[in-house]
Amino acid sequence: MNVTRIVSLMLTLMLLCACHSHPLKVETPAPPAALQPEPPTSEEEPAIPPPTATLPESTEIPPCLPVEAPARSPAKHHIKAPVAVSPEPQPVAPEAPTEASVKPVGMLPSVLGKRVHGPDGEDYGRVVDVLANVRGQVRLAVIEWGGFLGVGNRRIAVDWTLLRFPADPQDGLILEASKRELQSTPEYKDNDRAAALMAAPAQASPMPAASAAAPPAADTKK
């Protein structure tokens, strides 16, 4: 009888957990698809176009928006809505211009969990998080590397512009940094003392002046 009780308790616990399943993907609230000019993967597209990004031009997705392009400001507002970290949710105006529509986007792989390699193919770990600032610009990727069987893993934040996305989406990303630079970056902690490995100004892609003046969220080159 004791066994029966314990088994039924276990089953109840499992049922409770089943009711609270989390969605698998990133949990930021995504507005309904109809209201978005871009598909909900906009969070993962950098606001600053990486130099060797190869978004196929044949699809109907408009290319990534540079922040300062004034002609697209209504669309920019829509893009920011899903990733804005402002405290109150910004109600996206339903009476948006005709840009709001669902468009097919083809196969875009997730960034989370993607392998990262060095410039000469060395294994640098995986992307485990993507960080954006309040203006909706993706600024940093958090990479977890090192360790053995999960012991001794280390997380560091790197500048998004240091990542290169290869032509074949199944390949890993390329991080333009040396092993030594990775090791000298302090471990990433989600607090106000966070530090990230940033690209040197000369080696970064020609960033638009407006975004260069954007407040660097506690970025320091180490």
Place this chain on the structure above:
Amino acid sequence: MPGTAQSNPAAPHTNREVKVVAISPPPSIEQGPRSSEPHPAPPSGGAPLNPKHAGAALDWFNLFVANIQTGFGPFIAVYLASQSWTQTSIGLALSIGTVAAMASQVPAGALVDAIPNKTRVAAFSVLAFTACALMFAIYPIPLFVYLAEILHGLSSCTLGPATAAMSLVIAGRYGMGLRLGRNARYAAIGNGVGAALMGACGQYVSERAVFYLTAILTMPALIALLPLRKVAVARATPTGDAESLRGDTFKVLADRRLLIFCACAMLFTFTNAPLLMLVSGNMTAKVGNPSLLIAACIVLPQVIVALASPAAGRLADTRGRRLVLLLGFAALPLRAFIFATTSNPALVISVQALDGIGGAAFGVMMPLIVSDVAGRTRHFNLALGLIGFGVGIGGTLSTPAAGWLADHFGIRSAFYALTGVGLLATALVAFAMPETKPDPKAEGQ
């Protein structure tokens, strides 16, 4: 976990490693006096248990179970990250596993007490591991991952007491020391081999393949149980009414020796658990190829445990438990102190040998002392669960605490703080822990 008798091979010292799987000593029928105590009764039904077969079977069982547990440690976080899980969800899954393991320590102990055929419990636990591994490997959606975590926690907590109980049935109280030592040896071998196998698999095949390998490795564990399937404990007829039964349980749990040892175990795990995590994080930051070095940090203590555990058990049988406990506990603050002063990889790896000593001592003494105190009662596994719970609390609290200290005050202060706690644990053993070795003459055997 390197060093400790917990059959979680990969870095038992991480916060996920605190699932205590008491190492059951292989049956020691072949040595020591065959005790003629009424409880536990000899295996019932069918041909009598062949001692050599039973001993070898338990040895192999411990080895394969330790193998299996490698994949369920901190590696799960790596695997889920590769499946594009967010860090929040991964943290939630791991926390569910920790809570499930901690919450089921004591109830699982009671459950194992209630079921007469301990081999059956062990077999079901291993089958549950197979299910968990397959859930991870085939379809890691949140529902299955949470389910697998809970199931794994529960099964770990039943498996440990079941193996200890099987050993007690076959070994008898006076032969437990050596037998527990042998069990710890085979578990350590399984840990080391498992870490190497799974690490290579994760590196050269894929993370998912590690879980398939885990599922495959549960088969030999089940096969190893076959010679033991008649091992049972005659359930002592409960005399008296419910009142006296409850009093009996309370008497076991409130035994002063058990409570003091629980406190010692808690402090030991508090010190031990974060050390490997801190040191290996440090190595990743400083060393070019950290994976191999961290693998060495995990495997070397296992080798020491494999070599030293039977000797620890023998020493405990001849010279008493306190001596072995003191030796093992003293190795801990020494190790933490050396880590605080250096980060030279060669030195770090050699100091991990101290982890092996502490782990061998604690891993053998933990089930041994519990069997001393509660082996004759009907609540042996419950008492094991209680100690496991204390160990779980120690480990779960210490890893975030050490991480917080390392963040705010530097890794050196974290190591010094852990040295202090280790010294406190050693002092507790030296001044408060009584000797629990059963005296055959005093007990009228």
